[in-house]
Amino acid sequence: MGTGPGTGPGTGTAVGPPPCDGTPVGEHGACLAHLTDADRAAYLASLAPGADVDHRGTPFTQELLTALLTALRDPAIRRPRIGTARFDGARFAGGADFGGACFTGDAWFSGARFAGDMSLSGAEFAADAWFQGVRFAGTAGFGAAQFRGSAWFHDTRFGGDGWFGSSRFHGACWFTGARFRGRARFGAARFAGDARFNDTRFQGDAYFTVTRFSGAAGFDGTEFRGSAGFGGAQFSGQTLFHGARFAGNARFDMARFDEAPVLGPLTCADTLVLSGAVFAAPVVVEAAVTKAVCVRTRWSSTATLRLRYAGVDLTDAVLEYPLTVAAAPAPFTAPEGGTVPEAELPDGDPAVRILSLTGADAAHLTLNDVDLTACRFSGTLHLDQLRLEGRCVFGRSPAGRTGILPRRWARRSTLVEEHHWRAGRESGRRPGRPHGWEPPPDGTRPPEPAALAVLYRQLRKSLEDGKNEPDAADFYYGEMEMRRHDPTRASAERRLLTTYWALSGYGLRASRAVCWLLGAISVTVLTLMLWGIPAAVPEPGQAAGPDRESAQPAAEPAAPDGPLAERLTTERWERSVRVAINSVVFRSAEAELTTAGVYIEMASRLTEPLLLGLAVLAVRGRVKR
Structure with missing residues (x-):
């Protein structure tokens, strides 16, 4: 038995038109795509520019869409003019080009599917x-x-570029909730009302360069997987x-914020x-970022940067009002509760x-x-x-000993500019040998000692004004070091500073002054034992000085004689120590000394109290409030 028209092979059942969800056109009972050629032509001929159209659920080919838009084309404006759409x-199969259509009524595309490229460039939605x-x-x-009017792109998916x-x-x-898999370009766009991109995800680069937001700009919970440009x-x-989360760079260079009480908290795995x-x-910027570049940024009101x-980089920043840069000790709190995730940021401090x-x-x-540092x-x-408030950490001088003749650098706070200067100096004096100082970046020239002395002096004053005298002492040390190495200063001044440095570390190294003091006392004791203590000790009751009965001056104490080794006795050592200690601390002069001993004691009284004073000064500099 054969099959007739409208029957399935071998079944005898009728084959109807394919199922379609399209809205029927007029009284035809079929959507625009499934009308007969004659009915479709009649419908299109009945349309005039500005007519309302209802083609919900209709499948469009490029040819069908072109025919519809041609029927709605307004010769006066040379583009399609549609009422409520x-x-x-x-x-829409293939490309869908609306040719800059003008929609005078509401335009509804909710849930539509575009299999190819779509263009509404130059379109106008009244x-x-x-x-x-x-x-x-x-x-x-x-x-x-x-x-x-209002524009709604909730949960829209952009498979290509937008x-x-x-x-x-x-x-x-x-x-809100939109997804851009390709690039998103909003350059030079203008938003007169509120613009909400909350929870939007940009898989590719997103560009908002020279964009103007006149209303609120909301990017809460937005995720930028590529670079984000708001320049x-x-x-x-x-x-x-x-x-908001930025996996790449977040660029706001040359942007202007007229009203932003809080910017963030946001995270950026690269550079903000x-x-x-x-x-x-006034603004508070809260961000967990790898790097924040604020070159020539202008703060025209009070601002706080709370960062992690x-x-x-604040090079050439313009601060018209107080600016605070502070480290946030704990992760930021997310708007929905909990903490802002920092998984994309480097592990560590x-x-x-x-x-x-x-x-x-x-x-x-x-x-x-x-x-x-x-x-x-x-x-x-x-x-x-x-x-400077809280715990602000500066660089440190190298630890350990370096060179063929081991040298130990005094441990102190230093500026990176001194590291660069000393690295160049040490490399020139000892090529190829480690020195522990941080070398300067390629192509840069470190400041000279005269300029470094000014930096240390100004930072010292800053710390002193903050009542931080102990830490200010390190910058005084750095200032004196740069003055000592400054070739433009007089050689006499530099020699004097070198002596001051060698004796007590500019009055800041108590151990150095104490070592010199102990050495000076040891030399005094030794010289007194050898030449200063008389050979004979006066008998008990024998007065020193002039003879009271004869009114004649007493004879000078006899200088010791004999081999030097025989003068190094316990008795002479005890008397020498007593004289040396008295000359440093108690300033008494009751002991009988030889002429050489008198001069030795005079030298001791001149030098040793000075060294003791330098040691006390160094201790005072470290414990002073």
Whole structure:
């Protein structure tokens, strides 16, 4: 038995049209895609520019979409003009080019599917535009589009690039929960209302360069897997980045923040760039970042940077009002509760490191609990007014001994500029030998000792103003060291400083002064034993000085004679020690001495109290409050 038309092979059952969810056109009972050619032509001929269309769930080919838009083309504006447009759930096979269409009513694309590239570049939406849940498999082009009402892109998926460059959003727009697998370009876009990108995920690079946000800009919980560029952007309303995560660079260079009470907390696995940015209102920046670059950043109001893991570069920063850079001791709190994850940041100490203050005005700067080991201070203005609070760590001089003749550097706080200068000096004097000082970066020239002395002097004053006398002593030591090595100073001054350094470490090394004191006392005792103590000890009751009966001066005590070794007796040692101690501490002179002994005691009284005073001064410098 054969099969007839409309029957399945060997079954005899009728074969109907394929199932379709498209909205029927008029009274035809079928969607636009499944109309007969005659009915479709009649429907398209009935359309006029500005007509409402309802093609929900309709499958479109490129040819069918072109035919529809051609029927709606307005010769006056040379582009399609559509009233209320319903394309909810429609499926577009291949490319979908709307040719800069003008939608005078609401435009509904919710749940639509675009299998190829889609272009609404230059389109104008006079009312609300709904794109929530749309799936774009290819590039989605909205360049220079005008959204005069609200724009909804909730949970939209962009499989390719998303182009919104130079677009205008006159009302509020929502990209909450959207996903961009390719690049997202919003360069030069304008958001007149609130712009919400909360919980949006950008798999590729995201560009918001020269974008203007006139309303609130919300990026709470947003994830940037590539680089994020906000260079030159202007944030006129509230700016929210609570819990935002940047896997690459986060660039806000030349951006302007007119109202941002709190920026963050955010995390950035690479570099947070704020170079050239302007903060016009009080702000608190909370960020866990690898590096924060604030070159020429302008702080036009009070600001606080609470950071973790960051190396901060404040070169040429402009501080019109007080700025505080502080290390956050614990992870930041996320908006939804708990802590902001820091898994993408390097393991280790979350300390904040200041890398450079060159060219910045430190009069309004406060540093709290930061690491200044690698900080470059050269060229900093008003460095003596810098406020250091909490535990601020500076670099240290090398530990251990170096050289053929072992030398030990005095352990003290140092500036990285001194490391660079000494590394060059030691490398020139002892090529190829380790010295422990940090060499300067390639192509840079360290400051000369005269400039380093000024840096140490200003930092010493800063610490002294903060009542931190013990730590200020290290910077006094550094200042004196640079003065001693300054070739522009007089040689007599440098020799005097060298003597001061050798005797007591500029009055700061008690052990050195005590060693010299003990050595001087030992020399005094030895010389007194050999030449200063008389050969004969006066008998008990025999007065020293003039003879009272004859009124004649007594004979001078006899100088010791005989071999020198025989003069080194216990009795003479005990008398010599007594004389030496008395001359240092008690200043008494009752012992009978030879003429040589008198001069030895005079020299002892001149030098040893001075060394004792230097030792006391050094101890006082370390315990002074």
